[in-house]
Amino acid sequence: MIQEYQLRLLPEQTVNEQSLKQYIVREKGITPESITTIRILKRSVDARQRTVFINMQVRLYINEMPVDDQYQSVTYYNVEAKPSVIIVGAGPGGLFAALRLIELGVRPIVVERGKDVHERKKDLARISREQAVNPESNYCFGEGGAGAYSDGKLYTRSKKRGNTEKIVAVFCQHGASTSILTDAHPHIGTDKLPRVIENIRRTIISCGGEVHFETRMEALIITGEEVKGIETNTGKVFLGPVILATGHSARDVYRWLFANNITLEAKGIAVGVRLEHPSALIDKIQYHHEAGRGNYLPAAEY
Ligand SMILES: Cc1cc2nc3c(=O)[nH]c(=O)nc-3n(C[C@H](O)[C@H](O)[C@H](O)COP(=O)(O)OP(=O)(O)OC[C@H]3O[C@@H](n4cnc5c(N)ncnc54)[C@H](O)[C@@H]3O)c2cc1C
Known part of the structure; x- marks a missing residue:
């Protein structure tokens, strides 16, 4: 059986597959032995509130092995003799x-x-x-x-x-x-x-x-x-x-x-400005904590 869940977790619950599995087993009432694979489909950090959460969409394979690849590979054939x-x-x-x-x-x-x-x-x-x-x-x-x-x-x-x-x-x-x-x-x-x-x-x-x-x-x-x-x-x-x-x-x-009179067409361009800040400062601001990102969070984005 395949089940998909939308989860809202604390950072320490996502630190490795074991802690993620423990959470799922506890919250969803699934026996640990029946879970063969956990695939993370989407992951994002929600740092809007004082408590930072990790939002995850996961797919569980229960009593069966995944047959699909994590992504679809493209087959590239030999084109030596082609135009x-x-x-x-x-x-x-x-x-x-x-x-x-x-x-x-x-x-x-x-x-x-x-x-x-x-x-x-x-x-x-x-x-x-x-x-x-x-x-x-x-x-x-x-x-x-x-x-x-x-x-x-x-x-x-x-x-x-x-x-x-x-x-x-x-x-x-x-x-x-x-x-x-x-x-x-x-x-x-x-x-x-x-x-x-x-x-x-x-x-x-x-x-x-x-x-x-x-x-x-x-x-x-x-x-x-x-x-x-x-x-x-x-x-x-x-x-x-x-x-x-x-x-x-x-x-x-x-x-x-x-x-050489080739028709050219102007296209709108985006102009970017690069600002650099110390990551410790950004972690502190984004994660609302003096200690910054702590042990479980990635470097904050802004
Ligand atoms: C500093 C910098 C950082 C960027 N960071 C990011 C990022 O993190 N993420 C992101 O999505 N985008 C980023 N961009 C934008 C991104 O690089 C461009 O959108 C992308 O490279 C455009 O791809 P392109 O193949 O159209 O052109 P280009 O990447 O400009 O490639 C054109 C190629 O054609 C070659 N060439 C030119 N004239 C000739 C010629 N007469 N004969 C033979 N070869 C020629 C050049 O040497 C070059 O290798 C960044 C751009 C810059 C400048």
């Missing part, structure tokens, strides 16, 4: 376009002006250490795109542009923690994001796709009304349909498009 599409840019847009093409039986050829996500880190260190910016490898350019060295918050305002659950599952399939499936504010983490990006690249290559670093698109090849491919700074020409996933920082690309 190719060129993707310019290995940011989130380009990488997910590549995965989707593989799903659809098309071979992606990703062309990225920056370096791979690990090499790129050295150039970021040079920015802090020597104030020297490599114009092709920096916080905006390189594998993983503009947010690759952010804290990896998975944030979208869009509710209507597709299946965000699938995106989160694809991240898990590539090494992100499965906690992002349930957290109200899913967060991959700066330390894990580069590995996840690298794993996505491995999927692309192992399926027969290509990823070319330090290769900048310089021009589209256009015949009549049709895009035929791209020219790059290495002299290499790639022929085929093109997906431009160059992000908002590639001004040279947009200048080229404008100069």
Whole structure:
């Protein structure tokens, strides 16, 4: 039997599966031996009142084993012999376009002006250490795109542009923690994001796709009304349909498009401001307690 419950718990009751199980056994009158698995479906912290609660939606498997996976994996088949599409840019847009093409039986050829996500880190260190910016490898350019060295918050305002659950599952399939499936504010983490990006690249290559670093698109090849491919700074020409996933920082690309009479449409942009506070202070304010987050709560969000 499968039962789902909405629970409101104290932080110490959620600290591990054992304490959660004890609570469920006591409150729901279920024998501990009959519970084979507890799956957390959603988890959020409610710190609006003086007493902080954890809201959880859980699924119990009673006297049966779960047959479903925690998330639905995507099967990526070999596309080596399939028609190719060129993707310019290995940011989130380009990488997910590549995965989707593989799903659809098309071979992606990703062309990225920056370096791979690990090499790129050295150039970021040079920015802090020597104030020297490599114009092709920096916080905006390189594998993983503009947010690759952010804290990896998975944030979208869009509710209507597709299946965000699938995106989160694809991240898990590539090494992100499965906690992002349930957290109200899913967060991959700066330390894990580069590995996840690298794993996505491995999927692309192992399926027969290509990823070319330090290769900048310089021009589209256009015949009549049709895009035929791209020219790059290495002299290499790639022929085929093109997906431009160059992000908002590639001004040279947009200048080229404008100069070549390609219709461009302005889009509203969100401008963010980053404020940093000591986490101990935020914990104290958000959890209404001098001791801050204590032993059982995560770092508070604000
Ligand atoms: C500092 C920072 C922190 C952020 N933190 C977060 C966060 O925590 N959570 C979140 O959801 N969003 C975050 N964002 C926003 C997020 O990074 C962007 O929304 C996202 O990266 C856009 O993806 P994209 O693939 O469209 O473009 P981009 O990420 O900009 O990727 C474009 C890629 O194209 C490449 N490229 C450009 N021109 C060429 C060319 N001519 N030839 C070849 N390659 C080219 C670039 O090198 C780049 O890798 C952050 C952004 C920044 C700048």
